[in-house]
Amino acid sequence: DxxxxxxxxxxxxxxxxxxxxxxxxxxxxxDYFLWYKKYPAExxxxxxxxxxxxDKNEDGRFTVFLNxxxxxxxxxxxxxxxxDSAVYFCAASALGGGSExxxxxxGMKLTVNP
Amino acid sequence: xxxxxxxxxxxxxxxxxxxxxRCSPMKGHSHVYWYRxxxxxxxxxxxxxxxxxxxxxxxxxxxRFSAEFPKEGPSILRIQQVxxxxxxAYFCASSTRAEAFFGQGTRLTVV
Numbered sequence: 001d002x003x004x005x006x007x008x009x010x011x012x013x014x015x016x017x018x019x020x021x022x023x024x025x026x027x028x029x030x031d032y033f034l035w036y037k038k039y040p041a042e043x044x045x046x047x048x049x050x051x052x053x054x055d056k057n058e059d060g061r062f063t064v065f066l067n068x069x070x071x072x073x074x075x076x077x078x079x080x081x082x083x084d085s086a087v088y089f090c091a092a093s094a095l096g097g098g099s100e101x102x103x104x105x106x107g108m109k110l111t112v113n114p
Numbered sequence: 115x116x117x118x119x120x121x122x123x124x125x126x127x128x129x130x131x132x133x134x135x136r137c138s139p140m141k142g143h144s145h146v147y148w149y150r151x152x153x154x155x156x157x158x159x160x161x162x163x164x165x166x167x168x169x170x171x172x173x174x175x176x177x178r179f180s181a182e183f184p185k186e187g188p189s190i191l192r193i194q195q196v197x198x199x200x201x202x203a204y205f206c207a208s209s210t211r212a213e214a215f216f217g218q219g220t221r222l223t224v225v
Contacts (some may be wrong), residue, residue: 050127
């Protein structure tokens with residue numbers, strides 16, 4: 001029962017272009033969403049989050065969009081840089097429902113080519 | 115995430131031995147999560163603990179696995195009688211209400 005889905009395992013983009021990473025969820029109780037970035041042999045690092053009361057949150061080159069009716073969120077990175085190459089995990093939690101545990105997708109490997 | 119300390123970073127155990135993984139959360143954090151990442155898989159939730167209390171262990175295998183977070187000292191994830199399928203990276207995170215900070219993980223290899 002995969003409640004958070006990242007259907008594309010990998011994405012390759014050119015430096016300077018936009019990277020769009022997608023994530024779908026099935027649990028309507030989720031009300032807080034996060035993106036994490038992970039390099040090999042390291043723990044995930046928090047990137048950006050969004051509450052369900054918003055539909056967009058921006059932090060520098062990173063923007064997360066949330067479409068509640070479609071149960072879909074996306075992470076936009078623009079412009080993409082080679083250092084952005086990593087595995088990106090989408091995560092969700094149901095803070096309002098009292099469950100703070102994060103449910104993760106399987107991840108997507110982003111490669112940014114110079 | 116440098117504040118969450120996990121040790122050891124690498125652990126090798128023979129089948130049937132016990133594995134103990136330790137996690138010290140960030141200062142001031144009283145909640146700890148354990149996640150497991152199997153090869154080619156994402157991060158799978160195992161257990162969520164508060165000091166001296168297990169809040170959610172719905173992701174823990176029913177046998178051989180246990181976790182604790184005592185009043186003093188680190189959180190411990192204990193795997194008894196390890197099997198090859200337990201080989202994975204185990205990540206600990208400590209959290210505020212809305213953000214989890216991860217440690218660098220313990221890579222367990224069962225031979």
